[in-house]
Amino acid sequence: MPIVNRVADLQPDIQAWRRDLHAHPEVLYEVHRTAAFVAERLREFGCDEVATGLGKTGVVGVIKGRKPAGGDVKVIGLRADMDALPIEEQTGLPYASKTPGQMHACGHDGHTAMLLGAARYLAETRNFAGQAVVVFQPAEEGGAGAAAMIKDGLMERFAIDQIYGMHNGPGMPIGSFAIRTGPIMAATDSIDINIEGIGGHAARPHKSLDSVLVGAELITALQQIVSRNVDPLDAAVISMCEFHAGNARNVIPQTAVLRGTVRTLTAEVRELVEKRVRAVVAGVAQMTGAKIDLTYERGYPVTNNHAVQTQFATRVAKEIAGDTNVHEMPPLMGAEDFAYMLEKRPGAFIFCGNGDSAGLHHPAYNFSDEAIVFGTSYWIKLVENTLPA
Structure with missing residues (x-):
């Protein structure tokens, strides 16, 4: 594994970058320090082009190989996410977050550092044809930064033919990889429900329209959609995770608020679940007489791996980790906005x-x-195998 051995020499620098980023987390699109750090490193490496400000705060580096590409794929894109989360860190590490209420709790510091390491190596060796485009994206954690970069012309401006992404996996052994063809992560949609009943004294419920009871009816009905409307061989999740109502034990509240999430792995099931949620809300409103307002918002689409590129990525991973350390995984019901990039290009x-x-x-x-x-x-290895010199 000559590449692994040579990258091991760069490991101390990559680790130092990672720990610096970890100590200075930034959320959503406000990744100004992180983006500046990335752009500065890419310029130091000698990238042929460094572009900033895509998708508000995204950074892109272009590295040209020794020869013009001669095959169907001339430009390969590699994407890392840069943003952190609004979480108070509890690691006690010497390089723990210095920003209260923010931390790299999803490993985007590692993703960014690893792609910087690859950019440094590729810029030094250029042992490939065509171009490698390294994409550093803001706002993966709920902000759809991938869609914002696409809207700013990422794919067209840099003529990207294929795009690849990577995420760390807790619980997976160091040195292993996992991948699958087709849906690998779920679409995510949000449910916001506002209920208005008639408030009153807890001892006179017959003179009220209990928003808490209506909310309970809704939760019970919504949770039955997956078990009674979705094919058991398909996957879907409805989780109602917030229920806010009332502030006194002897007052029936006038209003209640419910919030939840929907996860699906196919467009057909996504359509079905949304249709059933709307029908259930309308039905409970009619049954109870309460006024119920539903906001159903589509979020990230399904992260759908393309077959040819997945097979290729699997072969590359096996070259790095060995055949027994690369596994086919079941899909996850978490979401990932790299899905938007896979809608635009194979990868x-x-x-x-x-x-x-x-x-x-x-x-x-x-x-x-x-x-x-x-x-x-x-x-x-993904670049050098895709664009052989």
Whole structure:
């Protein structure tokens, strides 16, 4: 594994970048320090072009190979996300977040650092034809930064033919990868429900229209959609996670608010679930007499890996990790806005082992520096195999 060995020499620098980013987390589109850090490194590496401000704060670097590309694929895109989460860190690390209420609890610091490491290597060696485009994206955590960069012309401006993404995987052994063809992560939609009944004294419920009871009816009915309307062989999740009503034990509240999330893996099931949610809300409103306002918003689409590119990514991962350390995984019901990029160009999304760490979005999570060599090597090999010199 010559690339792995050579990347090991870069590991101390990549680790230092990662820990600096970890100590200075930024959320959503407000990744100004992070973007400036990335752009400065890319210029130091000698990238042929460094563009900033795509999707508000995204950064793109272009690295040209030794020869013009001669095949169907002339430009390959590699994407890393830069944003952190609004979570108070509880790791106790010497490089823990210095920003109260924000932390890199999903490993985007590691993703950014690994892609920077790959960019440095590729800019030094240029052992490929065509162009490698490294894409550093803001606002993956709920802000749809991928869609914003696409809207700003990412694919067309840099003539990207294929696009690849990677995420760390807690619980997966260091040095392993997991991937699958087709849906690998779910679409995510949001449900917001406002209920208005008639408030009153708790001892006189017959003179009121109880918004709490209406909310309970809704939750019970909504949770039955998956079990009684969705084919058992398909996957879907409806989770109602917020219920706000009342502030006194002897007052029936006038209003109640429910909020929840929907996760699906196919367009057909997504349509079905939305249709049933709307019907259930309308039915409960008619049954109870309460006024119920529903806001159903589509979020990230399904992250759908393309077959040819997934097979290729699997072969590359096996070159880095060995055949027995690359696994076909079941789909996850979490969401990922790299889905927008896969709607525009063929490509694949892969998971790289993070070892026995706390889970993603947990205040004790930390990206494992031991994963750096494997993730960085995967990026490099992906370029060199896609665009052979």
